[in-house]
Amino acid sequence: KAGVTQTPRYLIKTRGQQVTLSCSPISGHRSVSWYQQTPGQGLQFLFEYFSETQRNKGNFPGRFSGRQFSNSRSEMNVSTLELGDSALYLCASSSGTSLGEQFFGPGTRLTVL
């Protein structure tokens, strides 16, 4: 099976811009979770989508949003970028059950200037 893919791998944006990141999960997986990883804050949960519905949400401002399509592919959008949004954004897919482990993509490295 192909793994989790994320595009783009690298992005450079300026403050105030918006950005959209994409994640294609493993075939058959219905759950996609998004995380922000920074050296100081570790791994922070953004949100999880299951069958096109947001099932869980972390403590991020409304500038961070996401969606999931009928083929389970997911996008994450960040509006009005701030310098502090610079981070590695990781996507993880799973079957969606409570027993299932998550499989991570390589991440998108976002730099905000």
Added chain:
Amino acid sequence: AQSVAQPEDQVNVAEGNPLTVKCTYSVSGNPYLFWYVQYPNRGLQFLLKYITGDNLVKGSYGFEAEFNKSQTSFHLKKPSALVSDSALYFCAVRAGDSNYQLIWGAGTKLIIKP
């Protein structure tokens, strides 16, 4: 509140020695416990999980973890460390059958010295 603690930011071990990376948790309900590893400049990889059954679970790359319910711990272990084990290790817990969100520890940097 549910939480996971990895009390050591960094663990240093000499190659060939046994290693332990500690994890304790606090959840209501039965915990489902996971360990992940992140090698430099790469995404996270699943190592092993505990759902039920034997308290000692075996995973990838020779790692194992011991679930201790009374101490609410799930420490990661390996009998003989390799330099290639140097990486960032994360413990995570999911609380019970009806809770799908993973709660993550802060991560422990493991350094294996030749």
